Amino acid sequence: MALDASVQQLRNFVLDHPRLMVMTGAGISQKSGIPTYRDGAGTWTSSQPIQHREFMHDATVRKRYWARSYKGWPNVASARPNLAHFALRHLEELEYVQFLVTQNIDRLHQKAGQQEVIDLHGRLDQVVCMDCGEIGSREDVQKWLEAHNSYLDNLRVTQRPDGDAEIEGAALKEMRLPSCTYCSGLIKPNVVFYGGLVEKKIISRVFDQLSKCDALLVVGSSLMVYSSYRYCKFAHDHAMPILCVNEGITRADELFSLKVKADCAVTLEQLADSLPSRR
Numbered sequence: 001m002a003l004d005a006s007v008q009q010l011r012n013f014v015l016d017h018p019r020l021m022v023m024t025g026a027g028i029s030q031k032s033g034i035p036t037y038r039d040g041a042g043t044w045t046s047s048q049p050i051q052h053r054e055f056m057h058d059a060t061v062r063k064r065y066w067a068r069s070y071k072g073w074p075n076v077a078s079a080r081p082n083l084a085h086f087a088l089r090h091l092e093e094l095e096y097v098q099f100l101v102t103q104n105i106d107r108l109h110q111k112a113g114q115q116e117v118i119d120l121h122g123r124l125d126q127v128v129c130m131d132c133g134e135i136g137s138r139e140d141v142q143k144w145l146e147a148h149n150s151y152l153d154n155l156r157v158t159q160r161p162d163g164d165a166e167i168e169g170a171a172l173k174e175m176r177l178p179s180c181t182y183c184s185g186l187i188k189p190n191v192v193f194y195g196g197l198v199e200k201k202i203i204s205r206v207f208d209q210l211s212k213c214d215a216l217l218v219v220g221s222s223l224m225v226y227s228s229y230r231y232c233k234f235a236h237d238h239a240m241p242i243l244c245v246n247e248g249i250t251r252a253d254e255l256f257s258l259k260v261k262a263d264c265a266v267t268l269e270q271l272a273d274s275l276p277s278r279r
């Protein structure tokens with residue numbers, strides 16, 4: 001079967017630059033039932049995300065978060081990788097993908113078997129104590145919430161990408177907050193909320209990996225947050241080509257050497273199937 005012209009272009013590019021760093025965003029998890037925050041035009045489609053400062057300083061914000069998260073978490077926990085995740089895993093097996101950085105917190109790349117992954121914005125299947133640093137299991141928090149806040153089961157919700165959900169008419173006064181099992185301190189999902197900081201060692205590890213690659217491939221991200229945009233800027237400043245597969249506009253459109261506006265699952269699958277193994 002003849003390849004689409006855009007896939008052919010991507011293929012030629014990858015053959016010329018066979019050591020890729022891949023950066024993925026919410027667009028890749030959409031078909032796994034995890035909705036994106038931004039539509040194709042890059043604007044918010046739901047209410048504003050949780051702010052780090054508010055979560056840390058306001059118990060009401062934490063109650064609202066955990067009530068919504070209680071409803072949203074099962075959807076994330078049971079989500080399965082889709083064809084786009086498997087196509088990237090295939091590209092890694094063929095030895096074109098050296099390294100993958102994701103803005104997603106759903107662990108779907110790891111579930112697809114991807115070996116070299118950095119979770120830039122953390123992982124939703126863990127909680128972290130902000131007082132003692134202990135890492136705990138999000139699933140254990142779910143059980144605790146279920147045991148101590150049974151009325152949560154009757155709340156109506158709609159899903160959001162961070163495992164959060166919109167709560168309608170919730171009376172949150174009664175809500176009991178989970179805490180650290182070691183020190184009773186304040187726990188937070190082990191993710192970077194809006195306005196929170198990505199750990200310095202993670203930022204430099206990604207720069208380090210990127211500098212060893214031939215090209216950067218952006219998939220399913222609008223790159224609106226600086227934590228991901230900075231790597232495009234770095235690649236561009238170092239004359240490293242940037243490829244993008246994304247249906248909507250992105251903040252870095254003018255920095256790309258090649259952009260394919262198409263479904264990322266279909267495009268990546270065709271690309272992986274068309275490439276010879278480098279092993």
Ligand SMILES: [Zn+2]
Pocket residue numbers: 129130131132133134180181182183184185
């Ligand atoms: Zn603690």
